[in-house]
Amino acid sequence: MKVLIIYFSQSGNTKKIAHSIAEGARGAAEVxxxxxxxxxNYEMMQDYDLIGLGSPVWKADPPNIRRFYxxxxxxxxxxxxxxxxxxxMPGFYFPVVLPNLKKAGFTVIGSARWYGNVVMPGMPEPYYTAGHPDEQDCEEAKEFGKEMVLRSRRISAGETGLIPPMPKNDIDPDQAVAIVxxxxxxxxxxGKIIRDPEKCIYPKCSCCMDYCTMDYIDLSCTPQKFGSEGCCCDDNHECAWCFMICPTxxxxxxxxxxxxxxxxxxxxxxxFEKILNEAEEKGDFRRHVPADEVGFNTxxxxxHQKHPYFxxxxxNQNED
Ligand SMILES: Cc1cc2nc3c(=O)[nH]c(=O)nc-3n(C[C@H](O)[C@H](O)[C@H](O)COP(=O)(O)O)c2cc1C
Known part of the structure; x- marks a missing residue:
C-alpha cells in the first residue's frame, strides 16, 4: 500500500504530528x-492508495485546505x-471538513485531533496549550497512522462497516456562538496588514511571499502585490503570519x-477556561501550563518584542 500524508502547518505543530503519523504508518504500509x-498536486495523488490530510484549526478550516478539497x-x-x-476551540473542523472531503469523492476512513500551542499576535504567551503536541500526543499519532493503514486494508477487503459515520454537528453552544x-x-x-516597502529588504528576504498561506504576495512583479487587497491584507481568516515572520x-x-x-x-x-476545564475533566486535555500562569497580560x-516574532x-530547507 502507498500512503501520502499531506499537511499544512504554520507554526510547526501539525507538521510534528504529520511526521509521527507517517512513522506509525511506515510500520504497516510499503511506502x-x-x-x-x-x-x-492532484495528479501526484493518483499514485497513492491512502491519503492523510492535516492542518491546524482556523475557525473551521484554513483557506488553503478549503481550496484543496x-x-x-x-x-x-x-x-x-x-x-x-x-x-x-476545535469544534467546527471535522463537521466542516469531513463532509466536504466526501463531496470531493473521497471515502473518509478516520479522523483525529491533538492540542497544539497557539502563536498569534494578541494571544496569551504562554498559551493554555503550550507544550503540545507533546510526547504522548506523538505516540498517539503514531498509533493512529498505523491504525489508518490497517483500517484502509480491511475496508478495501470488504469490511465497509469500518467506515465511520460523518460527525454530528453537536458543538457546545458557547463555542458555536464564538466561532460563528x-x-x-x-x-x-x-487588524489590516500593511507593508512598508522602505523597511522591506526583498530580494534578500522573501519570507512573507514564501510562507503566505494564500499566495497573496508577489514582490517580484511590478507593481508588487501584497495581501488580499493587492496593497494590504484584510482577509478575515485571521492570519497575520507575514507580520509574525518579517525579520525587519x-x-x-x-x-x-x-x-x-x-x-x-x-x-x-x-x-477558554470553561472549555478547557471541561476538556480536562473528560481527559481530553492535559495541561503543561497551570491555569494561573497563562500569559493574559503578556x-x-x-x-516577544523583537523581529521576527517567530x-x-x-x-528551500524544508525537506517536505
Ligand atoms: C489564524 C488562526 C486561527 C486559529 N483559529 C483557531 C480556532 O478557531 N480554534 C482553535 O482551537 N485554534 C485556532 N488556532 C490555533 C491553531 O489551530 C493551533 O495553534 C495549531 O496547533 C497550529 O498548528 P500549526 O503549528 O501546524 O500551524 C488558530 C490559529 C491561527 C494562526
Missing amino acids: VDIKSIKHV ENAPDQKGKHIFSFATHGT NMLLEYGNPQ GAIRLDPDVYEHIKPSIGVRKTL PYVIA RVPPM
Missing part, C-alpha cells in the same frame, strides 16, 4: 511519503483520513498592534 500542501477532481472513493491540531461570530467578522480581526518589521498591523490587541486581551478568557507580540526556516 509512506509526506509532503507540505504547497508541494502537492473544493477544487479536487472526483476522487472516486479514494481512502482519506483527516487530522488536525488546535488551540481551545468570528466567521461573520468583516476584515482581519487582528516592515509589516505592521493597523491599528497599531499594541492599541489593537489591548481591548481584546482577556475577552475570551472566561470562555500577549505574544508584547512578550523565526521560520528558509523555504
Whole structure:
C-alpha cells in the first residue's frame, strides 16, 4: 500500500504530528511519503492508495485546505483520513471538513485531533496549550497512522462497516456562538496588514511571499502585490503570519498592534477556561501550563518584542 500524508502547518505543530503519523504508518504500509500542501498536486495523488490530510484549526478550516478539497477532481472513493491540531476551540473542523472531503469523492476512513500551542499576535504567551503536541500526543499519532493503514486494508477487503459515520454537528453552544461570530467578522480581526516597502529588504528576504498561506504576495512583479487587497491584507481568516515572520518589521498591523490587541486581551478568557476545564475533566486535555500562569497580560507580540516574532526556516530547507 502507498500512503501520502499531506499537511499544512504554520507554526510547526501539525507538521510534528504529520511526521509521527507517517512513522506509525511506515510500520504497516510499503511506502509512506509526506509532503507540505504547497508541494502537492492532484495528479501526484493518483499514485497513492491512502491519503492523510492535516492542518491546524482556523475557525473551521484554513483557506488553503478549503481550496484543496473544493477544487479536487472526483476522487472516486479514494481512502482519506483527516487530522488536525488546535488551540481551545476545535469544534467546527471535522463537521466542516469531513463532509466536504466526501463531496470531493473521497471515502473518509478516520479522523483525529491533538492540542497544539497557539502563536498569534494578541494571544496569551504562554498559551493554555503550550507544550503540545507533546510526547504522548506523538505516540498517539503514531498509533493512529498505523491504525489508518490497517483500517484502509480491511475496508478495501470488504469490511465497509469500518467506515465511520460523518460527525454530528453537536458543538457546545458557547463555542458555536464564538466561532460563528468570528466567521461573520468583516476584515482581519487582528487588524489590516500593511507593508512598508522602505523597511522591506526583498530580494534578500522573501519570507512573507514564501510562507503566505494564500499566495497573496508577489514582490517580484511590478507593481508588487501584497495581501488580499493587492496593497494590504484584510482577509478575515485571521492570519497575520507575514507580520509574525518579517525579520525587519516592515509589516505592521493597523491599528497599531499594541492599541489593537489591548481591548481584546482577556475577552475570551472566561470562555477558554470553561472549555478547557471541561476538556480536562473528560481527559481530553492535559495541561503543561497551570491555569494561573497563562500569559493574559503578556500577549505574544508584547512578550516577544523583537523581529521576527517567530523565526521560520528558509523555504528551500524544508525537506517536505
Ligand atoms: C489564524 C488562526 C486561527 C486559529 N483559529 C483557531 C480556532 O478557531 N480554534 C482553535 O482551537 N485554534 C485556532 N488556532 C490555533 C491553531 O489551530 C493551533 O495553534 C495549531 O496547533 C497550529 O498548528 P500549526 O503549528 O501546524 O500551524 C488558530 C490559529 C491561527 C494562526
